[in-house]
Amino acid sequence: MLGASFVGVGVAVLFAVGPARFLGSNPIGPLALARAGFVETPGDRTCRTWGPVGSRWSELDTFGQIVGVVAVEEREYYEVSRCDELSVRRVSGRKGAGVFVDAHARYQAPPVSPWQPGQDTRAALEALARAHQREIQNLDAALHVPFEQRVLFFEWSATGERYAVVGGQSLIVLLYQRGRWEITYEQKPKTMRSFDESYKVLVVTDMNGDRRPEIVVHRKEERGEWYGDFTLSLGSDGVWKEIASGIFGSTA
Numbered sequence: 107m108l109g110a111s112f113v114g115v116g117v118a119v120l121f122a123v124g125p126a127r128f129l130g131s132n133p134i135g136p137l138a139l140a141r142a143g144f145v146e147t148p149g150d151r152t153c154r155t156w157g158p159v160g161s162r163w164s165e166l167d168t169f170g171q172i173v174g175v176v177a178v179e180e181r182e183y184y185e186v187s188r189c190d191e192l193s194v195r196r197v198s199g200r201k202g203a204g205v206f207v208d209a210h211a212r213y214q215a216p217p218v219s220p221w222q223p224g225q226d227t228r229a230a231l232e233a234l235a236r237a238h239q240r241e242i243q244n245l246d247a248a249l250h251v252p253f254e255q256r257v258l259f260f261e262w263s264a265t266g267e268r269y270a271v272v273g274g275q276s277l278i279v280l281l282y283q284r285g286r287w288e289i290t291y292e293q294k295p296k297t298m299r300s301f302d303e304s305y306k307v308l309v310v311t312d313m314n315g316d317r318r319p320e321i322v323v324h325r326k327e328e329r330g331e332w333y334g335d336f337t338l339s340l341g342s343d344g345v346w347k348e349i350a351s352g353i354f355g356s357t358a
Contacts, residue, residue: 126211126313127156129163130335131204132324134192135354138337140314145339148352153189156352157181162197163206169260170216170311174199175209189353205309205322205335216312217263218319223270223282231257231280231287235272238292242275243299245329251302258307264317271321273305279321279338279346291338291346299328308335318342320349 127148130137136148136156148156157163157178164172176194183190194206207213223231232253256274261267270287272278279291295304309322318340326333337349 126213127152127208128313128322128337129157129192129206130308130322130324130351130354131206132333132335133354134194134206135189135334136352137205137322137335138313138320138349138351143314143316145313145320145337145349147350150353152352153187153354157190157192162209163194164209164213165199165202166205166207166309166311167202168258168307168309169218169220170309172199172207172213172215173202176206187353191354203308203322204324205311207313212315214312214315216310216319217317218260218310218312219263221259221261221268223259223268227282227287231270231272234280234287234289235274235278238278238289239275241298242294244275244301245299246301249302256302256306258310260310260319262319269319271307271310273307273323274302275300275304277305277323277325290344293348295327297328300326301329313337313339316342321346 125139125141127139128137136152139146139148159178161178163176165174165176167173175197177197178192179195180193181190256272258271260269268282270280277293278289280287281290304326306324308324311320313320321338322335324335335351338346339349340346
């Protein structure tokens, strides 16, 4: 039988070879296509062809481990985007981070693990992030998400590199080396208006098997009028590239 089975917690045993399709959530729809060492934006019409009713998708946790399997239960057409919004039901395992990979795809859990910096290192990171986000207008000052809930620390064991990804009013990816933080990617809202839930890190994984990380982020614009997921992919040149999601339906 094609698909992924489980050894221990979320370790995938793979049976099929080919491109890997990824779905984002809220609403569920095409997120990214990984093939031949590249990560690409899905084509415009994949929202009508990916995820037929009954198809199975493996759900990932924050660090790219497979923790459950869902099946597409329903497709609802959304006239504005002319795309389908998918509804799923859990088949096995537990809820993850809301990012899914085709259960028939060749996917391997990434070489990543959490890490926790010391108090001084953490304080330096928070001060740096605050300085970079201070100029952004906060549209909902009453909504406060503590810093520890807006930051994800991870170590990429293939290289030994240690990262922090800070969300909230903007998105900042930082590398910790030689005792200091270095910003390697930063995305601020185009209007310079947002709030503490505008950017949220969902998953760190390796979509295309090149042993370099991808980061999946959920983004809300303005007060949440538009929302969806996108992917950052680290290239061989050390530069993060944004991979836009495909077109999908709406939860409105």
